[in-house]
Amino acid sequence: MKSMFGQPLVDTVYFNEKLQKEAELRSYVLEHIDEAVEKGWIQTYYQPCIDIHTGKLYQYEALARWIDPVHGYLRPDQFIPVLENNYLVYKVDFKVLENACRTMQETGHPFPISFNLSRTDFESADVLKNIVDISDHYGISRSFLHAEITESAMNNDNNVIRKAIDDLHGIGCEVWMDDFGSGFSSLNVLKDYPFDVIKIDMVFMRNFNKRSEDVVKAVTGMNKELGLRTLCEGVETKEQMDFLHSIGCDIAQGYLFSKPLPYEEVSQLEFGMKS
Ligand code: C2E
Ligand code: MG
Numbered sequence: 001m002k003s004m005f006g007q008p009l010v011d012t013v014y015f016n017e018k019l020q021k022e023a024e025l026r027s028y029v030l031e032h033i034d035e036a037v038e039k040g041w042i043q044t045y046y047q048p049c050i051d052i053h054t055g056k057l058y059q060y061e062a063l064a065r066w067i068d069p070v071h072g073y074l075r076p077d078q079f080i081p082v083l084e085n086n087y088l089v090y091k092v093d094f095k096v097l098e099n100a101c102r103t104m105q106e107t108g109h110p111f112p113i114s115f116n117l118s119r120t121d122f123e124s125a126d127v128l129k130n131i132v133d134i135s136d137h138y139g140i141s142r143s144f145l146h147a148e149i150t151e152s153a154m155n156n157d158n159n160v161i162r163k164a165i166d167d168l169h170g171i172g173c174e175v176w177m178d179d180f181g182s183g184f185s186s187l188n189v190l191k192d193y194p195f196d197v198i199k200i201d202m203v204f205m206r207n208f209n210k211r212s213e214d215v216v217k218a219v220t221g222m223n224k225e226l227g228l229r230t231l232c233e234g235v236e237t238k239e240q241m242d243f244l245h246s247i248g249c250d251i252a253q254g255y256l257f258s259k260p261l262p263y264e265e266v267s268q269l270e271f272g273m274k275s
């Protein structure tokens, strides 16, 4: 029955082996999350975000991967939702951040990253203390750390997120809004929440037509008026990049540049592209 949630046009499903496997994997994830954190199965992959004005690297988004000894490579959608539902995703989020800070220290070259926080992190963990402890331990300036919070996190008790943004700014982190336009976007979000960067959801690039272009252009213009930077997610073609350049969008992220990769691979990439 639960597998039907979120599919309004589906009124019947048949239990099959796929559902059984997914249920087993969810149990496995819940039973092994602590072991995964301790034994280094939770790894950090990096996806470049490009400064559209200069064509240079702006930062990386740090994304979680679970490399499991039994199940192999697990994508975030195989373990993030089940951990969120059980208020355990903070374990992944701070591991991803810690991995990144350790890598920065080891290489001796700190680099700016954004990392994802789930709404439940603010209910189940001391987010500020974790960020301060990790960054201090590895000697990384928090100006390199940009916390991404999804628009959907803003749904009910907005005071929690409002305070979280102020607190994150207070310790020196930027706060970026993830997946803008994917849910019930409200202009209040732009008005009332002091985000530094708005990440426009990749649905606009996926259905890249005149109407999407107009929306992306309008949102970018509005952000500029408000003094916010705009990042566009899911950029896959040169045509999309040219469009974003023409409307003054600030940052681009997508397969056109690279998919998320381990640090050893992403750090080999060149971004000498002409803008
Ligand atoms: P997100 O934060 O919006 O991350 C962007 C996702 O879009 C990534 O998927 C990335 O691989 C994918 N992507 C990037 N460029 C393109 C493109 O050009 N085309 C297409 N089709 N896709 C692109 P990924 O890594 O599978 O992550 C999926 C989601 O899982 C993330 O969406 C985020 O919501 C969540 N997630 C990932 N890592 C973490 C984490 O450490 N903590 C938390 N709380 N959530 C995470
Ligand atoms: Mg994100």
Ligand code: MG
Pocket (backbone or CB within 6 Å): 178, 179, 199, 201, 233
């Ligand atoms: Mg996103």
